[in-house]
Amino acid sequence: MDIKLNTPITVEDTAKLTAGDYVYLSGTIYTARDAAHKRMSDTLDAGGSLPLDIEGKILYYLGPTPARPGKVIGSAGPTTASRMDKYAPRLLDMGQIGMIAKGKRTQPVIDAVVRNGAVYFASVGGAGALLSKCITSAEIVAYEDLGTEAIRKLEIKDLPVIVVIDSKGNNLYETAIEDWKIED
Amino acid sequence: MRELNVREISNALKDMAISINHELSSDMVTLITNAREKEQSPLGKQILGQLVENMDIAKSEMIPVCQDTGMAVIFIEVGQDVHFVGGNIEDAINQGIREGYADGYLRKSVVGDPIIRENTRDNTPAVIHYSIVAGDKVNITLSPKGFGSENMSRVFMLKPSQGIEGVKEAVLTAVAEAGPNACPPMVVGVGIGGTFEKCAILAKKALTRNALSSSSVPYVADLEVELLEKINKLGIGPAGLGGRMTALAVNVETYATHIAGLPVGINICCHVNRHISREI
């Protein structure tokens, strides 16, 4: 099903999403990938607080290419999610509602999605030029020293994403492959 | 003896890095475009449609095809009658990459030490494979390699008794495990034979071969066809969300090996299989 969704999204919104839905997402999201996740985790371990209020936020696992002069951002597709699996459950338990990335997730992440009524979206890997056209503004809000890995606040308009793991724990990566596999 | 200023190597690599990150080679464009026609899954077709549109936008608006503009892998064949002047060849190669990644607004994705992990901020050093060949020309191939797919690559040290069936099983295992992480549809580079490191280098080299071409060795060409068919029955599909187009091509390279071994390297690449060559 094709759905239009605006941020902030709530557990009522995620409850209506099903693995396989094609969603056009608009509003505000934040980028964070390996180094930013590690630093957020270290900060929490040390008793500090996160550089953004994670409650109800969607994180896009993205490290863009540099913007050309006059452009908002460079190429902006998803990175592989599994490297963030170590950090994701804690953030989801703190209220993060969504993740956009690509690739498989481990069971603790899936459990945290279900426990918190969150959602895991995929954007299409290797479509960074196309996806960048849906980003209308980008601003570094934390960890500027991390370069491409800094946390950026993005305004997006109709970013195409697909629900992979929904709040019921359905996992499109598991089910779709069964539907399409041909046994010899 | 032909004198060649290393600055020419830097200039070539700079151009090549910018070009290949914005415009894929024609073999890849053909394969991705054809895959959209062939895909039976509606979602898969839609995703392949995004990839075709993505290539157009990348080229016309000079936005890199993928934000992971890779670690620069270089195969350089140096004719033995060439004499480099004007500096050190390795520095010249890295200088070309440095300039290409800066001027092309490409992402700097290299850390200087694998444990300390501080970004070198200029995407160097490159990974360089040199070979010395006959003649007075230099042939450079650049393949900026993304790590979503690189991370899913494998080396298997099979027993000779496992033979070609063992090779097939190894490839299918690697592809199945790669799944959505490697941004399918993939290109699969396979190196059979040699030693532990040789099979991996062959697999990497296989990825730089025209993805529409077949091996000149008949049984290897048959193996490429069979593996592609088998991979496309796995059901992984575009973006790993189900479908027939899991791989676009399988390229296999072989080499002599030891009486006791059957090394198999499998280098997984995504549809953003960037490879570009130039002769100087």
Ligand code: SF4
């Ligand atoms: S695996 Fe390929 S397409 Fe996917 S993010 Fe990496 S470079 Fe891009």
